[in-house]
Amino acid sequence: MKSLRMAKRHLPKFLESLGKWGKVYVPVKLGKNSYRWEEFDGEVDNIALDALRTVIPAKKFFYKPREVMFEYDKTNGYTQACAECEEDVILFGIHSCGIHSLETLDNIFAGKYVDNYYFTRRKNITIVGTSCMPDKHCFCKSMGADTVDEGYDIFLTDLGDDFLIGVGSSKGDDIVNDNPDIYEEVDESTTKRYLEFRNKRDESFELVLDTSDLPTILDFQYDNPLWDELGERCLACGSCSMVCPTCYCYNVDDTINLDSETGERWREWDCCLFRDHALVAGGHNFRENQGGRLKHRYLHKQQAYLGDFGRTACVGCGRCIVACPANIDYVECLKAMRGEMTSA
Amino acid sequence: MANRKITVDHLCRVEGHGGVTVELKDGKVDKVQMDIYEAMRYFEHFLKRVPYDQTASIACRICAICSAVHNIVSNQATEDAFGVKCSDQTNLLRRLYVAGGNIESHALHVYLLALPDLMEPRYHSALHMAQDLPDVAKIALDIKKCGNEIQDIVGGREIHACNTKLGGFGRIPKKDELKFLRDRLEKTLENAAATVPIVKGLGIPAYLKSENTYVGLVPYGDKFGYMGDKIAVSDGTVVDVHDYLNVTNEYVVPYCHAKYSAWKDKPFMVGAIARVHLFFDKLHPTAKAVAADIGYKPPIHNSLFNSVAQVVELVDAIADSIDVIDAVLAEYDGSPKDPVVKPKAGKGTAGIEAPRGTLYHSYEYDADGNCVGADIITPTCQNYGNMEKDIREMVDNNPGFSDEDIHFHSEIIVRAYDPCISCSVHVINLDKQ
Amino acid sequence: MAKPSIGVYGLTGCAGCQLNIINCEDELLDIAAAVDIKSFIMAQTGNVECEIDIAFVEGAVSNEKQKKQLLDIRERAGLLVAIGTCASWGGVEAMINDVPREVAKKDVYGDTMKDNPFYDCFNPMPLKDVVKVDFQIVGCPIERPQFIQAVASLLNGNLPLLPTYALCTECKFKENECLLIEQDKFCLGPVTKAGCGARCPSNNIPCEGCRGPVFEANYASEVEIMLEKGYTKEYIAQQMSTFAGTISAEDLGARKLVKTDIP
Amino acid sequence: MLSKQTVKLDPANNPYKPRLARIVSIKPQAPDHKLFQLRFEDRDYAESFCTRPGQFAELSIIGVGECPISISSPPTRKGIVEMCVRRTGRVTNALFDLPTNSMVGLRGPYGNGYPVEDMEGNDLLMIAGGLGMAPLRSLLWYALDNRARFNRVILLYGTRSPEDLLFREEFDDLITRADLECHVTVDKDPTGNWPYNVGVVTSLFDKVDNLNPDTTYAAICGPPVVYKFVIDQLLKLNFSKGRILMSLERMMKCGIGKCLHCSIGHKYTCLDGPIFTYWDAINLRESI
């Protein structure tokens, strides 16, 4: 893989050149302690380079919280609606866990039936990753999502004065070649500085979850009363799923216009912690209590998805831990299931 | 001549539930009474137990049409109690927000509620009118919509703001949003101008001739406006807003869920006609030009002209809002430092000009900032006495009126005041004098 | 086919939900063309009280006269739709349902009106306590798009589908900073029904619960969270009572699940 | 950057897109149950539409919504898709309001269907309760239309009362057919005119002699109680768990393994089911 170096002062130029490939989105700060991706306004100072986790993860670019799938009319049926799917977007500032999360979503939206909406965007979105320094809620290392070798077009690693530029795709190469003046070859000191960075980062992880045999352990713990205790606290507010980069379930509904002829079919992010997620006609609910719903979410991530795709549907970003108003902590809970003493 | 009794059971096209009863004895008016049977909600209990950061959002639920002014004046009364001073930007945005409420409310009242009565032929509603005159209805709705857009963007919601708070706003509208509103206002000004010929041609009856006493808040500065801390009476008296009780002099009547007001034992009138009467000179030049075009020049004492005064105010509010937006943009601050709001024991009072007249809120707080007393006096209450006066005069001056005529004209008189009945019954009394 | 006939009625409330129907400026003429408005006292004269297909009723029930009127509307209407939080939950006026109305009356009007039957009323109740309600469009006031969508669905012959989840979900869609978590504010988002687009939190103002509770509102957990943040029981009780009926500080937390069968 | 997945993007083939179909006939069955015959507007597609018994399709009522419904017609009869529907809510109510010749949306077929290849050469025991007859009917006619490929074919069908019996007009023939052992029962017979068995569906086991658990596949479909009692009975008869087939119902939004509503453990009812063996089901907690 091609690696280059870019002095940090060239960042404005770099971002400017990205603009040629589409609309650039960068993380910006909002409120006291939160971030979100917004369209780049040209001011490099407004970019929150230190943003660890945005409120909503990168999935929103590929799979909208609410989107029109079809427009319909009663005579001609359904027409696919997704003009903006075709928009070229550059996603700047996604971290390693985020890139891994896209792979987990790919697995779902590919397969025998390909989700056009997701993959049309996937094709049109350029990924420019950046390195990060974990905080106390990050456990991506335990989930095997702390480093990436592929899945990006360009990846920027912060080496102090320079960025190490990893070029990961032919499009990434085009971007780099477009603006050759700002890059330099890697040099002697690069290796050293890179290793220093890696070591420092490795040592910064405070949160560790042992995942060995977790699926089996979760089987044993199926009837653990802790599930119901957590269920009592859970408000079914949906925050954890909305902010999770790998949660993907959705709901579909149709709205009709006042003419009773035309309308739209929508889909909207859903959450397995909601009361009506497994409710069927006639009022039977396959997951009647909140503890069972919570368990379903955890088991899906650590057991079911793993069984299907060989990796967990969690990348350890810590968003659900931060976002839960009831302080329900994913890692603490799983640790408790392993029998590790915690205060979950 | 026989005794007659005419009852309007349910006033339509007004906000709230009420009627009118007129009784004649030997051809002369014996009794006129407003029957306000809107159910009471007892806001004093709601307010008396709520913490200071909740008063405005609960108080604005008194009434939907006047929600914007209830919300702002409630915040101002609490700020008065705590000694909070707001920034210039906050004051400008509040001015804009209140103007938005006024544009919406006046457009609704003039074009959708009052116009159908005064057109030839008469219509049951603006929707019926729209079948014959779709363009008028569309323009009217678009003007109204602009008012709602202002309230939505600045206040956070078209009814019952959720962006206002003590000391300012939760979120400052983005520059783009303000620019969008500015464009909309330019367009709305054209729309409003387009309605002038219709307003000119209205057949407004001329049987109300006696002199009205007008009351209104003296606007701050040299511009026409809706906020001030002095109350002016058309006889020349000026009263500090903290002494509002000396102006309103409320009393209770047995047939009505609202309280009545009187100035020197005589009814008075608040609202657009009063404001334009008192502060004509301060109107925006564009509004003055429209007034001249319509031929509206104070003094005017025919209360039925209130709707025309509302058109003049509507134009003023639109033109002024454009200026306000320019002023906000000139010194735009997207993340202001709001004043610190610290509760303390004490009383605070503020007045504001609601679309239908002067509105007062006054609160008393304990040291923790819990509301322990509240008094709210709404414009419609202050106007009930004058409405009765006008209905009397209508009957007296038209001896030939049939029962149907009296029924109809009672309705249009009441409607001209643009009464807000749901506001009027939620009066609150702190010091029972 | 004959146009469906509708009526719009207001009981005890601020008329905001009715006003928000009139506020549908862009759609009002289309709605008026699609239905036959038999009665809408706030907007038209010449109202007829006859059999109607759909009644939209705003406001809580707070006196005998209104109770009679509501029963009459129910008789005449094919479908009865509660519009707004007052009609669905009681609204702000039900906030003081722990105080006898007599006391409240004396406080406002003094002793003068003590024996005046004209002033009789009872604790405001949601419509569902008096009649069968087929559908609720909540909100203080109702959201215009939801009203339009509901009308469109009803015209098409189906009950509308409105969000059933909590406000937090919508707040996340908006990507707001969480005021409860990051700023320790008193936010009722986790137990309040979504549908407003998280208006308040999007303006940095915590949710005050004006849309009423979700189907299974975990009040107990919300109370726990707020106590931990240092809010007093009285404050919590007051906040939770503002729109959805009185809860006293003593029953806080006892009311875990608020359940209703009305969609 | 495209993922490691080999993804063939075919914009013209959106798997979520319903194809237009017309209701060619509506036959009332029991109260609140009707049989709809549908035909795709695109004739070529209609001919090529190929299903396995036990599969389902997503039916859209334009302007209202979509829901999964089993295909009741066997793959041996092409051109027409039959669906037997119970009126339960939004979508099904709207369907019941539609007259013949109305346009609806249809996409599918989805789901695994019955493992007919494995079942061929064996005895076939079908046990249905109530609306459970809807998916089983496709298997029944598949077997009857390919009669030579199966040994014994047995159908046990129970409903609450005589008027709830679905496909009534077919049953008069079926019961007399020599190549089918068909027994029907009702829980209660208020009419007194019911000529057949009265009792729950398990009581029909007495009417079937010499069931050989080693050469029989049992396909069950019905409400949860049916599963419970029938499975007990089959286990008593020494059926292996892998030879008991059940059809599960779940909330479904997409039908194609994306929306996650139908997931049970690591299985998706829509992709891996709706037909599961009892062994699968034991390992899927929450399955019944």
Ligand SMILES: Cc1cc2nc3c(=O)[nH]c(=O)nc-3n(C[C@H](O)[C@H](O)[C@H](O)COP(=O)(O)OP(=O)(O)OC[C@H]3O[C@@H](n4cnc5c(N)ncnc54)[C@H](O)[C@@H]3O)c2cc1C
């Ligand atoms: C594989 C499969 C096969 C089915 N076959 C048949 C059949 O042959 N005949 C028949 O009458 N019914 C069948 N059902 C059940 C049928 O799908 C539901 O009765 C139907 O979805 C109810 O939709 P509704 O909008 O009328 O009801 P509502 O109660 O209004 O449903 C609301 C929403 O919930 C979803 N939903 C509700 N119940 C179910 C459910 N049981 N399964 C999936 N989604 C549900 C629907 O998607 C709907 O949008 C089948 C279900 C599945 C999963």
Ligand code: SF4
């Ligand atoms: S489960 Fe929690 S930590 Fe894991 S990816 Fe989702 S939000 Fe991040």
Ligand code: SF4
């Ligand atoms: S964020 Fe917490 S309270 Fe909300 S649904 Fe998830 S686990 Fe439950």
Ligand code: SF4
């Ligand atoms: S701010 Fe309020 S509504 Fe938004 S996520 Fe936080 S608790 Fe929920």
